Amino acid sequence: MERNFVRDVSHLPTHGHGPSNLTWWGTIGFILIEGFAFVLAGFTYLYLMMQFQHWPPGMPPPELLWGTLMTVLLVLSLAPNVWAKRMAEREDVPRSRIAVLVMLAIGVLTLVIRWFEFTVLNVLWDSNAYGSIIWTILGLHTLHLVTDVGDTAVLAVLILTKHGKDPRRLGDVTDNAMYWNFVVAAWVPIYALLYLLPRAV
């Protein structure tokens, strides 16, 4: 088949931010998948709740301290997270480096808090269906925390070494920030389900 050159694309940029990028869309895709898994896990929680006369069944609900601390920390972490995203979009490498390190520190701190959360649930996963679902939901969220902390650690190494000069690393910083927003957004309804709902019913 003959061809007919109609347009030159060589002057198009090789790097964009947000929805111009493939990785942004890929991240959104996986956020949709994982977000929907959280939604279904939440439905399971409510479904199982309907099977019981008392909720929690014969034990106190999870203690508020660590879970509330987690909520406060996660919500506050949005500020440095948004800052990291802005610095990366502005291609401010030195400040992006600091922001990534701050986010890494916050991530590690959330894992410490999560450890203590697991110790005050007042139920084990094999006690009854109530225990099974709250351990599973908390475990699912912990998996996201661990993944994001690992991801941020690798990113920190990259951005502090010679790889940091590649503008694509800054794109990684913005995508990582978006993913953290999701991890926080997923937590808030989980906190309500696990900690507040049992006290309200």
Add this chain to the structure above:
Amino acid sequence: MSPKDSHPSDELRDGPGLNEDETCRRLERTWGTAPGLWGWLTTVDHKLIGRRYIVTGFVFFLLGGILALLMRLQLAQPEGTLVGPDRYNQIFSMHGTTMMFLFAVPIMEAMAVYLVPLMVGTRNIAFPRLNAFSYWVYLAGGIMLYVAFLLNTGPEAGWFSYVPLSGPEYSPGKRTDFWAQMITFTEVAALAVAVEVIVTVLKMRAPGMSLNRVPLFVWSMLVTSFMVVFAMPSIMLASSFLIMDRLIGTHFFNPAEGGDPLLWQHLFWFFGHPEVYIIFLPALGMVSSIVAAMARRPVFGHLPMVLALIATAFLGFGLWVHHMFATGLPRLGVSYFTAASMMIAIPSGIQIFCWIATLWDGQPQWRTPLLFVVGFVVIFVLGGLTGVMLASVPFDQQVHDTYFVVAHFHYVLIGGAVFPLFGAFYFWFPKITGRMLSERLGRWNFGLFFVGFNVAFFPMHLLGMVGMPRRVYTYPAELGWAGMNLTATIGALMIAAGVALFIVNVLVSLRGGRIAGPNPWGAGTLEWATSSPPPSYNFAHIPVVEGLEPLWDSRGRLPVVHGLRVEEREVLLTTVVDAHPDLREPSPRPTIWPLLSALAITVLFIGSIFTPSAVVWGSIPLAVGLIGWFWPKRSRTPTEPVVES
């Protein structure tokens, strides 16, 4: 020099400034897969991975078919002794599991992996390494399940593994654990492909291919991929609950501790019913491609066709309870699901009529692909009719768990998916291999399959109505079911002969088939604009699209853009709705890391069947694999300075 000042013209680019042979030679060097085993293991070419995915899916189809034949031979006469009850349980569970999870969904996605990048006019799929990873994970899951089966540890509780039958009490041992982990493998693979397809369709379309010019097959894969995104988390969650109940003592499905077996059915069918459409929608896209090419006119009613696909997808999520009519749910809820189930006939009807109108108005060439489309329409309409019957609760309760249901879903699934798939094999085989399949063998293939199918499955309607339950390994002679069962078995053997003929056709045509050329059917979509089989880089220059059927619209002089690099892998990104050129984006080169990561995840998944601690120690090699995968690689040539917008 700041990157912003640089002019990108130092690099070699495709276009009028570079000799055509030189362009192709350099593109081949940049995009080609290295020969030999290393190249085979590391390739990220969507065509090589797609082809491998298709062949693997077809092998699982043959294995599932052999299991079906074993069942039919066992049931050919009353009190058969070929297979005992325990083995029979494993065989029907393996048959359903294979056909749904290892054949139907993967092969539809495989066709998309091969075809979608070509049809939207780009050089490779989005996230090509994820694509390679997806294939290896799928392969590992399938092999694991069959090794377990050969060691007498195959799943035994049916393809939907209802609790409590599949729970720790009634299915001791590891059989159901292998089933549950097979789910994890195949769903990880399917979700990865879904994301790739969504991003490829949204961001990598050729300039000018605005959403209203996207081919129907690509639309169908886009909609399917979104369905995968929302359906698969449900089954992953359900199978995780199941395996946790079995291995670490949770109580999700244990009523003694507040769990509920019906929770399994809700979660399973919230996935399971959309699953049917995940298999069926791609087939509709294939039918549209075939019908347009064979009738030599665009499909009648392009917009209603797209809307019908989307409507089917939405309705598909509102039907799951019709699998649970026999569980005693509240009547109001059941009525809603009856209405929704009947409503699905509307978009299906619209599509059927649009195809008929297309053929009516066109000049159809009655070649083998079109024969399979006709077979599809006939069989699928029959399956749809029994579907409307089953949507009514009293009838459903009468024939629940009988061969009537077996007949219904084989009419829907084989009619709705396998017939179009075979049509698609005949239609795109020349694109993939460069040679035509034999028409004569194709007609015999179709005839045997079509007649055999009806001989095998029509009697099952009647068997179900006279009360033969599904999943029984034998029946006494006094019930009078022998004649119809023998008929069904004869039909099954005819199907087998038809499939065998297809394999012969493929083997013969691969060597001696007629050379196809770029566009043997005179079709209008972009995959036919390049040679058959396509070169590693798909298109020497990225085409520009001006209508629904670019090759028909351009009348032999295809408009193209130029200016992509030929020494580095580069793809063109366009805007989501209008497909305006937006960015030039590097595309990943071959690497071994997706295979290593897939092996690591295999160790983790299989290990976790035997010890929960595998989830912890197994994550270490997986993390190593993923870090190696994402670690920045050195480019072959000095990188181009970044060009900012």
